[in-house]
Amino acid sequence: MIKNLRSIAAVALMAVSMLSAKAYDFSFDYSYYGNLEVEMFGKPFGTSKNEIKVAPCGQDSITLILDNFTLSMGTSNMYVGTIKVDSIKVENSADGFSFSKEDVVKIEPGYYPVGEDVVWTGAQLPAMPVSVEGTLVNGKLVLAINIESMKVNVKFTSDPSTSFSGPLSVEMNDNPMRASEQVIKIVDRGDGMNALMLSNFSLGIMHVGNILVDSIPAGETISHEAGIVISKGSYPADADWFGHTLGVVPVSVNGTVASGNLNLVIDINMPDLGVIKVSFDGVSTSISEIPADTETGVKAVYTVSGVKVGDSTDNLPSGIYIVKENGKSYKILK
Known part of the structure; x- marks a missing residue:
């Protein structure tokens, strides 16, 4: 956990590093949001909205991450953990990209939720065989994960999204930081609601994480307030992400999206850091x-x-x- 955030924030304000990690231009987005379907012992075990993270891993390879994987069992939950598969080779296909890998994976402890009653059972097990296969076609990620020893099959299908690229500027307690070129995604959930995603958000040398604001009413005008849990980022892989340690963080999002343009202001009220104001003016990358x-x-x-x-x-x-x-x-x- 990051200690003495105010002192580190002062250093971050003086740092000459970019606002967010340097972009690594590769074929996948850093994060996808969509439907996660789970089967256990061949029987449906529920569907939920979830985030799948992607990071570059050498030439033409990726790392896939499913954080805080949990099996809902009626009124109780079985907390499995974070599933991370490295060095998955990506191949060109006729209409996009495909990938697959069989590996032996040690499930890591999750980081949310927290509490005495939260035990990440998957992290207590030895490394086990995990197979992954999927495709990326026209921006749609379809992914299957099989954990044979647990008799668990996971299928993920990303929701349609539009990416916007443009300058993103930040103020920390009214102190401006250096602007940088960033990408923000608007995801169409298919139920009249959108989700907004800003991946790998950093404050200079302070790596915050992924900002995902869900259940925003669809339309040209964006105005929404929510409490969110910031998740760990995926790139750079060795970054010390701290946003997930803050618990539920109040966020407000206001702006417009029309004619291929996204104008947005995000206010993030971070404990010990104050209000972080993020301003974005982007155009569609379609x-x-x-x-x-x-x-x-x-x-x-x-x-x-x-x-x-x-x-x-x-x-x-x-x-x-x-x-x-x-x-x-x-x-x-x-």
């Missing part, structure tokens, strides 16, 4: 927002933020790019 080529056959290459980087995919740095060619758009992984 390929439909990128201007079409005027000549058939002309190739144009863009970053996922919609910035044109050239007319050829040769000699590009590693990362994910959008290519427009012959009137069609597709993504590539370099």
Whole structure:
């Protein structure tokens, strides 16, 4: 746990490091939100909204993380823990990406909820075989996790989302910090509600975590207050995330989303740190927002933020790019 947050905050205000961790441009988002379906001994065991985290892990590989996995058993819960599978090789497929791996995994203790009655049983077990397979097609993550020794099967399907990229600025108790280019996602839950996601949020050298505000009424005007638990971030992998230690944190979100633009102010009331004000002005990174080529056959290459980087995919740095060619758009992984 982070100690003496006020002292560290003072250092963070003077730090020359960026507001959030340096972006690593790869084919996956850092976090997905959607339906998590669980089977145990071949029988349905419930469906819930959940977050799956992704992090780059070497060239063309990812780490998948399911935090605080819990089996709801009527009026009681079986707290399993955090399932983390490293070094999953990603392959190009005809319409996106696919991945699979069989590994021996030691389940880690979860970090929320907390209390004397919360025992992370999976963390008390020895390392066990876990298999993972899935696809990422048009931004939709479909994932299956099998824990054979526990007779548990998990299926995750991400909800549709729109990503917005733009400058994000922060004030800590009215003290401005350095702005940076960030991505915020709006997730369509499919029930008239949206969720808002800001992954790997940091205050200079202080790594906060993932900000997920759920159950926001859908519409062009955003105005919502909630108490949230900040989850651990996924990148950088060795960061000392502290937001989850704060418990339930009051958050208010206000702004508008229209015509491919997201204007947003997020106020986060953090214990011992005060009010963190986050301002964001972003544009949609959807390929439909990128201007079409005027000549058939002309190739144009863009970053996922919609910035044109050239007319050829040769000699590009590693990362994910959008290519427009012959009137069609597709993504590539370099």
